[in-house]
Amino acid sequence: MTFNVFLQHLTNGISLGSLYALVAIGYTMVYGILRLINFAHGDIFMMATYFTFYSIVIFGVPWYAAFMAVIVVTGALGILLEAAAYRPLRDAPRISIMISAIGASFLLENLAIVIFGGRPKAFPALELFTKVIKLGTVSIQRLTFFIPIMTLILLFVLLYLINHTKSGMAMRAVSKDFETSRLMGIDVNRTISFTFGIGSMLAAVGGIMWGMKFPQIQPLMGVMPGIKCFIAAVIGGIGNIHGAVIGGFILGLVEILLIAFLPDLTGYRDAFAFILLIIVLLFRPTGIMGEKIAEKV
Amino acid sequence: MKSKSLSQPSASLLVRIKERNVRLTLISILLLCLFLYYADKNFNAYQIRVLNLCAIYTVLGLSMNLINGFTGLFSLGHAGFMAIGAYTCALLTMPVAVKDQNFFLAPINETLREIVLPYPAALLIGGILAALIAFLIGAPVLRLRGDYLGIATLGFAEIIRIVITNLQTITNGAIGFKGIPAKTNLWWSFGIATFTTVFLLWLIKSSYGRAFKAIREDEIAAEAMGVSLFKHKVLSFVIGAFFAGVGGGLLGNLLGAINPLLFRFTLTFNILLIIVLGGMGSITGTVISAFVVTIGQEALRFLDQPFSLGFVQVPGISGLRMVVFSALLMLVVLFFSRGLMGTSEFSWDYIIDLFKRLGKPSGKPLSKGGTK
Numbered sequence: 001m002t003f004n005v006f007l008q009h010l011t012n013g014i015s016l017g018s019l020y021a022l023v024a025i026g027y028t029m030v031y032g033i034l035r036l037i038n039f040a041h042g043d044i045f046m047m048a049t050y051f052t053f054y055s056i057v058i059f060g061v062p063w064y065a066a067f068m069a070v071i072v073v074t075g076a077l078g079i080l081l082e083a084a085a086y087r088p089l090r091d092a093p094r095i096s097i098m099i100s101a102i103g104a105s106f107l108l109e110n111l112a113i114v115i116f117g118g119r120p121k122a123f124p125a126l127e128l129f130t131k132v133i134k135l136g137t138v139s140i141q142r143l144t145f146f147i148p149i150m151t152l153i154l155l156f157v158l159l160y161l162i163n164h165t166k167s168g169m170a171m172r173a174v175s176k177d178f179e180t181s182r183l184m185g186i187d188v189n190r191t192i193s194f195t196f197g198i199g200s201m202l203a204a205v206g207g208i209m210w211g212m213k214f215p216q217i218q219p220l221m222g223v224m225p226g227i228k229c230f231i232a233a234v235i236g237g238i239g240n241i242h243g244a245v246i247g248g249f250i251l252g253l254v255e256i257l258l259i260a261f262l263p264d265l266t267g268y269r270d271a272f273a274f275i276l277l278i279i280v281l282l283f284r285p286t287g288i289m290g291e292k293i294a295e296k297v
Numbered sequence: 298m299k300s301k302s303l304s305q306p307s308a309s310l311l312v313r314i315k316e317r318n319v320r321l322t323l324i325s326i327l328l329l330c331l332f333l334y335y336a337d338k339n340f341n342a343y344q345i346r347v348l349n350l351c352a353i354y355t356v357l358g359l360s361m362n363l364i365n366g367f368t369g370l371f372s373l374g375h376a377g378f379m380a381i382g383a384y385t386c387a388l389l390t391m392p393v394a395v396k397d398q399n400f401f402l403a404p405i406n407e408t409l410r411e412i413v414l415p416y417p418a419a420l421l422i423g424g425i426l427a428a429l430i431a432f433l434i435g436a437p438v439l440r441l442r443g444d445y446l447g448i449a450t451l452g453f454a455e456i457i458r459i460v461i462t463n464l465q466t467i468t469n470g471a472i473g474f475k476g477i478p479a480k481t482n483l484w485w486s487f488g489i490a491t492f493t494t495v496f497l498l499w500l501i502k503s504s505y506g507r508a509f510k511a512i513r514e515d516e517i518a519a520e521a522m523g524v525s526l527f528k529h530k531v532l533s534f535v536i537g538a539f540f541a542g543v544g545g546g547l548l549g550n551l552l553g554a555i556n557p558l559l560f561r562f563t564l565t566f567n568i569l570l571i572i573v574l575g576g577m578g579s580i581t582g583t584v585i586s587a588f589v590v591t592i593g594q595e596a597l598r599f600l601d602q603p604f605s606l607g608f609v610q611v612p613g614i615s616g617l618r619m620v621v622f623s624a625l626l627m628l629v630v631l632f633f634s635r636g637l638m639g640t641s642e643f644s645w646d647y648i649i650d651l652f653k654r655l656g657k658p659s660g661k662p663l664s665k666g667g668t669k
Contacts, residue, residue, distance in 0.1 A: 037444045093634075095371055099569065100627060102566065109623075111620055113619070227451070227452075231452075267462065268463060271460065278438065281441055281449055
């Protein structure tokens with residue numbers, strides 16, 4: 001393998017990793033607050049790509065307006081999902097909430113099959129992002145640079161939001177202790193809705209960029225990326241936003257580079273993420289950045 | 298434990314009640330046999346297939362309920378164990394000629410090509426292999442709790458599926474098998490379903506079953522009382538996987554064609570739907586809801602095809618059926634979280650009590666709030 005080819009794979013891995021990171025943040029935020037795997041997060045991501053497809057291709061909205069609208073609508077979808085599937089079960093046993101999450105995920109997938117059709121659709125190619133730049137002998141899409149930059153910008157915005165605003169403070173309080181934050185006058189339900197909204201908006205950004213990078217969309221496209229992003233969140237230490245980003249980058253890079261160096265293992269690409277997950281769960285269940293939580297009886 | 302009335306029933310009465318219950322159970326098994334004999338002769342191929350599916354889903358639902366409902370382990374790996382059972386059973390029952398037809402891309406592994414076993418042996422080996430894999434997976438993974446366990450078992454099921462897709466010379470890769478001999482008939486499927494039910498009823502009543510339930514209710518308390526968490530969790534997981542493997546074998550030889558796509562998470566979802574609907578922790582509930590869900594999924598097929606509402610033609614929307622079922626799962630979890638039966642079981646005493654009460658409408662009215 002020449003150095004140029006290696007560079008090509010490296011940039012690919014970084015941009016895939018930043019996509020994973022964006023979606024993983026949504027998982028980690030929800031887990032941090034509700035201690036719940038939001039199984040439907042991958043499907044929200046899928047919905048966002050369909051919203052983009054419809055607004056640009058069918059309704060002919062200019063792309064910048066379409067992106068804004070999609071991000072807002074997807075955020076609203078996340079809030080709606082929380083209110084319908086998770087809020088009524090706030091005090092129910094954990095297993096019920098998880099089953100509800102799985103049900104919500106299947107409902108979204110099947111609704112997408114019914115509404116959008118099961119056949120794959122072509123995501124609109126936008127000249128601005130998909131144009132190929134040549135750097136010496138390495139040819140790279142503009143998107144490949146754009147994705148990591150976007151991820152970093154959003155990460156800093158999010159960190160500011162969490163660490164320096166009132167809503168962010170409420171989020172941190174709720175994730176520490178439900179009851180106490182309620183006593184302190186925090187509207188727990190509103191804070192949780194807010195978290196779902198933010199997480200879904202990030203998933204929407206991830207979905208839009210995913211659609212541009214892999215321009216074929218279908219109703220089950222959210223399943224694999226969804227699970228992988230959850231894995232990324234676990235690797236980084238679930239509940240920790242820096243961890244989710246690090247986990248996303250690790251997963252994306254390792255996945256691409258493994259296939260680049262060992263092409264024989266291409267068929268096992270998806271299995272690899274799971275193997276990594278199980279290794280992490282067994283040897284460091286709290287992930288790279290997670291802190292150990294003592295178990296309460 | 299249950300005090301029936303104020304005066305303790307005498308020992309001889311208890312023995313008589315027990316004898317009566319055994320007799321009633323045997324009579325109902327006999328009735329089931331008569332029904333199967335009738336169905337086998339008179340039902341058409343489609344109806345027999347649906348009945349077979351009902352029985353197979355009963356086996357699968359019971360095996361998953363043992364792990365999830367009775368032991369409280371949130372395992373989502375059922376499709377993987379079924380895949381192991383289905384592939385093993387299919388490979389061992391296909392005649393050499395069919396195997397040669399299937400493996401046109403790459404020749405089949407020489408030793409596997411020669412082996413052809415009778416159906417029961419193949420089912421058993423499929424189940425044992427699934428149980429063995431479950432043991433290897435379970436030993437490390439069952440240390441995890443709650444949703445972590447769920448995602449890890451889901452991961453393992455997916456790994457099993459991916460490995461099957463890639464083992465070209467053993468599993469024929471993504472193409473899978475066609476022309477698997479249709480060995481599953483009503484006798485096999487209902488026989489195994491009955492055996493599974495009886496075995497699980499016995500297991501749940503035994504000291505193991507009590508340990509499983511103790512783990513479900515409170516792991517820490519159970520451990521403090523001297524229940525070995527690891528041993529019982531692995532035991533429940535392995536037994537569940539064994540029956541999942543057998544159920545997978547039955548399914549493969551019923552459908553006649555399998556490929557790795559069949560064993561995606563959707564299959565686990567279907568079984569999860571059955572046990573949630575029936576009540577996590579109720580054998581009766583699982584049996585009832587396996588029949589209800591399977592027949593319901595067939596009955597709702599019209600949703601996927603065009604149908605007319607008198608004056609309007611509704612075009613068929615493929616996938617609408619699954620929307621109904623996923624919405625149903627959510628409704629059950631949100632509003633009837635106990636499912637059909639909760640954790641209660643069918644008992645002859647209750648049925649006879651019910652009949653006695655119905656037979657005497659002028660009898661003493663129940664006191665307020667009394668149910669029995």
